[in-house]
Amino acid sequence: MSHSVTSRTAPESAPPRESALRGWLAVAGLALGVFSFVTTETLPIGLLPAIADGTSVSVGTAGFLVTGFAAVAAATAAPLTALTGRMDRKWLLVTLMVFYVAGNLLAAVASTYSLLLVARIIVALAHGVFWSIAVAVAVRLVPERHAVRATSVVLGGISLASVAGTPLGTAIGQSTSWHVAFVCVGLLGMLVLAAALLFMPALPARGSANLGVLLQVLRHRALLAAIGVTTLVMSGHFLAFTYVTPYLEEITGVRSSLIGVLLLVFGVAGLVGNFAAGAVVGRALRGSLIGGSGLLAVVLAVMWAVGENTVLAVTMLVCWGVLYATLPVGLQTWVLQVVPEESEAASSWYVAAFNGAIGVGALIGGLLTDASGPRPTMLVAAAFAFGAAVLLVVSGRTSSPRSAVGR
Incomplete structure (x- = not known):
């Protein structure tokens, strides 16, 4: 989309109505991405006993699916963000969501703890990079005067996940099975992937691409x-x-x-x-x-x-x-x-x-x-x-x- 926000000065100009609408739709897609990642990160908390029974491990061991997820995301966020620094941000987001969907669908079919842990690590690797670029991307999609508003919209996904995401995921997992809960969050990721493909303009990388x-x-x-x-x-x-x-x-x-x-x-x-x-x-x-x-x-x-x-x-x-x-x-x-x-x-x-x-x-x-x-x-x-x-x-x-x- 030739009239997209791709330069530092572009946000200052008044974009065409269609461009502005698509920019905010892309921001909404990023907010849904935040909602999805936060829901996925905390999803096992309400399902630990069922996951432990299903994979024949203790509840404490099953809990590592949450703490280990956070540890992997914390350790890899900075280096992976640097290593992907030259990728167009649209296609980086698309790649991250492919990893997200693949990891959650792998979790949905996992019958062993080791396979479930691998699935969680795949999503955690995408998690750190997504969080590192989501807000920086969002503020490039809207006029500069709306940067803080775009930030609050994207980060609103955190609170929304607390209100709806984690409780609904827990309810689904308890009423059906924890496998179905992972299918549902995987489908959420597909919606974010679609939003990135449909509404996100090309956003060339900024800054340096090295460690x-x-x-x-x-x-x-x-x-x-x-x-x-x-x-x-x-x-x-x-x-x-x-x-x-x-x-x-x-x-x-x-x-x-x-x-x-x-x-x-x-x-x-x-x-x-x-x-x-x-x-x-x-x-x-x-x-x-x-x-x-x-x-x-x-x-x-x-x-x-x-x-x-x-x-x-x-x-x-x-x-x-x-x-x-x-x-x-x-x-x-x-x-x-x-x-x-x-x-x-x-x-x-x-x-x-x-x-x-x-x-x-x-x-x-x-x-x-x-x-x-x-x-x-x-x-x-x-x-x-x-x-x-x-x-x-x-x-x-x-x-x-x-x-x-x-x-």
């Missing part, structure tokens, strides 16, 4: 700060949220039958926070990140202090959902602004930090819960979030105007 650029972008102090903030705040979130079910049951006294409803409410609150962030981040990036991480620390501390108060604990859970969802939009926007000429390389470090934080947070939370119950996870998570807010303040004071958070 050396990964080290070069780390010379930017603001990027190091962004990676540090991401590691702290996301470790804190997953440290507490991974064990929020035992917290609500044992500390707050919520009936098991209501946990699903509360997690649904958390996801809906996340959708609200995600799109609210689109309006706020563009105007006050640094303030929104400091406020979001600082308020998250307060919310988690309150949950630690008054967990027995059902009304207050549930209210804080809703606030948690809103605040958490604002952070990926702000953090991803910050990363894209720090090194605009190598945005995908910078994003790959962000993806590695994010996925690494999932594993680190869940590990620390598990150790705390085993040792002292789920309540202390809230206080330790609050400390992580507070540390992120402090790092944001300090980095804003020490960075140069070009690399500071915000404008």
